[in-house]
Amino acid sequence: MNLQFTQEEQEFQKTIRAWMRENIPEEISRISALGEMPEKSQQQQWEKRLGKQGWLAVTWPEQYGGPGWTATQRYLFDLERAMAGAPPVSPFGVAMVGPVIYTFGSAEQKERWLPGIASGETLWCQGYSEPNAGSDLASLKTRAERKRDHYLVNGQKIWTTQAHWADMMFCLVRTDPDAKKQQGISFLLIDMNTPGIEVRPIYTIDGHHHLNEVYFTDVKVPLDNLVGKEGMGWTIAKFLLTHERTTIAGVADSHYALARMKMAIDEAPYYIDKQQARRRVAELEVELMALEYTNFRTVAATDEGRPFGPESSGLKIKGTELQQKMSQAMVEMGGLMSLVWDSSSAVGNESFNHSPRRYNFLRACTIYGGSNEIQKNVLAKMLLGL
């Protein structure tokens, strides 16, 4: 039992902290301080800066452009990133399709796609959900019909985050309509500029545009864009669920949110009952600590070569519940100041003015990436043997 970071790890953390301070654009940290998210150009500029440093694809093996860090280093990097007010890296390229390509892809595919992800040049989105395939993902219908030199794709995806930003989509499609549910699914990479793709915005209750519907009408996708073999799509999707989960709990960003919350309370005008607010913060702090130490255990285990398996679904459940609780506390503590939606200047405290946006946005975090109920089904089956 040792709860200290090593001397080297502490040095590493200091280096990262100094670099973050130098390199995060002020505009971005200002946006984060309000609990808001950057525009495409800001996000991409930031990711490219990380890419240039070799710190974008931090979970990847070195041969594909990863920095060769331990899980502990990755955790510290993520913590310093968040505390400095930088947004999390968009997960679709680095955390999702990247590992799929270097695990299941051909040599050509690796060479073609990985560098653009590691540099931040290519933006990706995830084509999974459909109007009638949400939690029951395997009932997806988007059809990819094999022609002589291409797949012909027809169908519709929905809830596609950042589809309007993306250059590429990784997509689950049905290549064999006659096979059993999970077996006819394949994993296809689709260029978002291909004719026949239409992206329509869905505005969410935070007032922003993150989500989209994506329609495919006779979209021609080169055969080379199939990852793995036809029918392997479900296996790949499941692989993604258990890949690298040491940051899934969102500990770093919750630390940042908690620090902002404390600051907002201290700066708040007299009408806030600070005693009461501090007790509420203490409650959240305790929950964050429990999550953090559980996360430390997964990090330490990963570094000892025993990565957590399905247990990490528990981290996702706990982490998202906490994010929601914190954002709700922020709104409630703000009281009247949380009534503001789009004032261009601060009314009382700006952080409280913006708090409903984040609160609204985070209602989705127990839904996306496999709803918490689905995570519980998985845990019940795989760990509890029910």
Place this chain on the structure above:
Amino acid sequence: MEFNLSDNTTMVADTARRYLKDHYGFDTYMQQLNQLNHCDPSRWELMRELGWFGLPFPESVGGYGGDLIDVAMIVREAGAVLCLDPYVDLVIGPGKLLEYLGTERALKVLQSIVDDDERVACALYDYHAGYNILKPSLSINGSKLSGRKNFVPDGGCANRVLTTAMLGDELTLVLVPLEGCEVTRYRGLDGSRLADVLFDDVVIDEEMILSRGVKVERAVSKAVAWLQALDCARMYGAASALYQRTLDYAKTRKQFGAPIGSFQVIQHYLVDMFTDLQQLESMLFMVSVKADLDDTLEREHACSATKAYYADKGVKIAQQAIQIHGGIGVTEELDIGHYFRLMTYCSLTHGHGDYHLDRIAALGEECDRG
């Protein structure tokens, strides 16, 4: 960071589990519930042979120089089988208090606890002062101690009590023989034996005063930090037993022609118990290291965070275990309800949830000022 138990700690835990398996079952517990003296001579002797009495104390008093986490693993196993033997109350609590006091006389008493079967309990609380261990309501005036201590966990068998009292505005620790005091004993919520002690102008000679002032405050705070960590260890043992029993029950109990564990709502309850248990274990590891730190702020923050978390989630696990068991869960004949009482008891000792949340908030302000 590294979260593995050392070989030594693992051995202590394994030994504890084996010992309890051989010598303490639900039957033993049910018998002990009806006994007024909880120091069973034969088990007390076995624990001494296992080296538990000297485990976390310095070699100079006959101890083995073990760590808090070693004791925590024993207490976890004891919690898992509902064991009521007052090992923590009559050995670890008073022992750590005396060790932290560190005076020659204190260490002599500690040595007699380790070696000679001396039964000393800690009398730190009364219902006026509540959780404020640094401001007890009883006082020493003109070398006479008067006032009352409540909730003294003495296993029904202590000969002397380590009692806090105010001498002027100084917190003072006195060692008082129980003979000559008015002692009322009763059963606690968890089945343990508690005592109220009335000190009616008990004459305190210099010999009985172990120390006073800041030294006592510090020793009491540090000893209570251990007790808080051990509360959580006991609760963890109970919580993991509850989880395991409830999971087994869900797999075997049939309703509507199927095991109730096949129903999604029950599955999700059990997953909630599992994920909470996982986080409770993380907090136990954390507090087992940090409750022994010299840094007051970090130590108290860790203890309060863990106690607050356990008061919330540990209790929730016990409530859910009853819910999933249904009617049988609320009966005296099944162990589930007994674990539930243990859990409630431990969520209230050495500060309840709200007390600890307030302390965290206060510590935060102290940090800001510092």
